[in-house]
Amino acid sequence: MDPFRFTIQARSGRARVGLLTTPHGRVETPLFMPVGTQGSVKGLLPKDLKAIGSQVLLANTYHLLLRPGPERVQALGGLHRFAGWDGPWLTDSGGFQVMSLGHLRRIDEEGVVFQSHLDGSLIRLTPERSIAIQEALGADFIMAFDECPPYPSSPEYLKASLERTLRWLERSLKAKTRPDQALFGIAQGGTDAGLRALSTRETLRFDLPGYAIGGLAVGETKEEMFPMVALSTEILPEAKPRYLMGVGHPEDLVAAMGLGVDLFDSVYPTRTGRFGSALVPEGRINLKNAQYLEDKRPLEEGCDCYACQTFSRAYIAHLVRAEEMLGGILLSLHNLRFLHRLTERAREAIRQGSYGAFAREFAERRFGKEI
Numbered sequence: 001m002d003p004f005r006f007t008i009q010a011r012s013g014r015a016r017v018g019l020l021t022t023p024h025g026r027v028e029t030p031l032f033m034p035v036g037t038q039g040s041v042k043g044l045l046p047k048d049l050k051a052i053g054s055q056v057l058l059a060n061t062y063h064l065l066l067r068p069g070p071e072r073v074q075a076l077g078g079l080h081r082f083a084g085w086d087g088p089w090l091t092d093s094g095g096f097q098v099m100s101l102g103h104l105r106r107i108d109e110e111g112v113v114f115q116s117h118l119d120g121s122l123i124r125l126t127p128e129r130s131i132a133i134q135e136a137l138g139a140d141f142i143m144a145f146d147e148c149p150p151y152p153s154s155p156e157y158l159k160a161s162l163e164r165t166l167r168w169l170e171r172s173l174k175a176k177t178r179p180d181q182a183l184f185g186i187a188q189g190g191t192d193a194g195l196r197a198l199s200t201r202e203t204l205r206f207d208l209p210g211y212a213i214g215g216l217a218v219g220e221t222k223e224e225m226f227p228m229v230a231l232s233t234e235i236l237p238e239a240k241p242r243y244l245m246g247v248g249h250p251e252d253l254v255a256a257m258g259l260g261v262d263l264f265d266s267v268y269p270t271r272t273g274r275f276g277s278a279l280v281p282e283g284r285i286n287l288k289n290a291q292y293l294e295d296k297r298p299l300e301e302g303c304d305c306y307a308c309q310t311f312s313r314a315y316i317a318h319l320v321r322a323e324e325m326l327g328g329i330l331l332s333l334h335n336l337r338f339l340h341r342l343t344e345r346a347r348e349a350i351r352q353g354s355y356g357a358f359a360r361e362f363a364e365r366r367f368g369k370e371i
């Protein structure tokens with residue numbers, strides 16, 4: 001039986017609730033994946049991630065290659081055992097992180113050569129090596145090695161890049177040996193509708209358990225991004241999960257779920273939490289602002305997370321000002337719970353056939369009035 005079966009449980013417009021089976025348990029989509037780049041979701045314990053409803057965690061090939069190295073992770077039992085998370089893991093393939101973090105020295109047909117951001121050593125990543133690393137790490141979902149073109153890029157560059165990414169997808173697939181891992185192809189094409197459609201259609205020629213929408217959330221406007229998401233989900237098959245990479249603002253999740261996206265990830269909730277901000281229905285509140293120092297209310301009325309059930313805004317504002325670790329920890333916990341509750345409510349609305357009303361109510365609270 002297919003270890004990665006995906007079945008649609010309910011629909012409301014283009015939004016859908018899915019059940020995705022993995023070797024580490026079944027998960028319900030749409031879902032948000034907390035980012036644990038180096039094998040840890042910064043500041044949060046796996047048991048607390050489980051308690052707030054996290055289902056799948058994301059880690060990065062680039063970072064784990066540099067430190068501690070895939071051989072060590074494999075020798076220590078693979079990501080699940082090593083990092084104490086027995087639910088599904090997804091690893092990104094390293095290409096994007098090289099562009100955004102490493103000091104890229106060269107990109108050619110073979111792959112990329114970059115300098116480590118840790119010690120400047122020269123490292124080569126190819127489709128074959130990326131897959132070998134992801135197999136050693138042992139994630140359930142692994143990503144093809146691709147190039148995420150910088151934004152903006154010329155149509156000529158976008159076209160050449162997406163064609164190379166398709167050749168790298170073929171090499172990634174050929175390099176794959178583990179039947180207990182699902183390889184996702186990643187469509188590119190930037191914000192050029194013709195090239196986006198071309199890349200998505202060509203990626204579909206490979207029969208894969210899921211498809212990622214790449215090359216977005218790289219600095220383009222929402223007005224540029226969303227037509228590409230809509231175009232992508234029109235082309236991608238209904239029966240396979242769709243993963244929009246790097247998208248994590250609440251309003252963007254609500255819009256993309258409405259367009260039929262199933263999987264999301266972003267460092268946004270945990271990063272903005274570490275920087276002192278809490279996600280709330282109206283948007284975001286920054287606890288560094290003095291107005292919260294006497295505010296007895298929880299971060300968000302009605303939130304069931306430990307931070308909202310136990311502490312006031314005043315206390316968390318104090319922690320943030322005092323640069324106490326607990327400040328960032330509580331805000332990260334709340335922000336992830338906020339996104340998990342958002343996807344839980346979205347799944348419920350889809351089951352009720354009322355996703356449109358859900359999205360309108362969300363937008364009214366988010367954009368209807370100033371905080």
Ligand SMILES: Nc1nc2cc3nc(NCCc4ccc(CCO)cc4)[nH]c3cc2c(=O)[nH]1
Pocket residue numbers: 092093094095096097143146147148186213214215216217218245246247266267268271
């Ligand atoms: N393999 C691969 N991975 C990707 C990861 C991505 N992540 C993004 N966007 C996230 C970028 C991002 C970075 C930092 C913050 C916090 C500050 O608000 C938020 C978003 N776009 C992405 C595109 C790709 C892609 O084509 N291919």
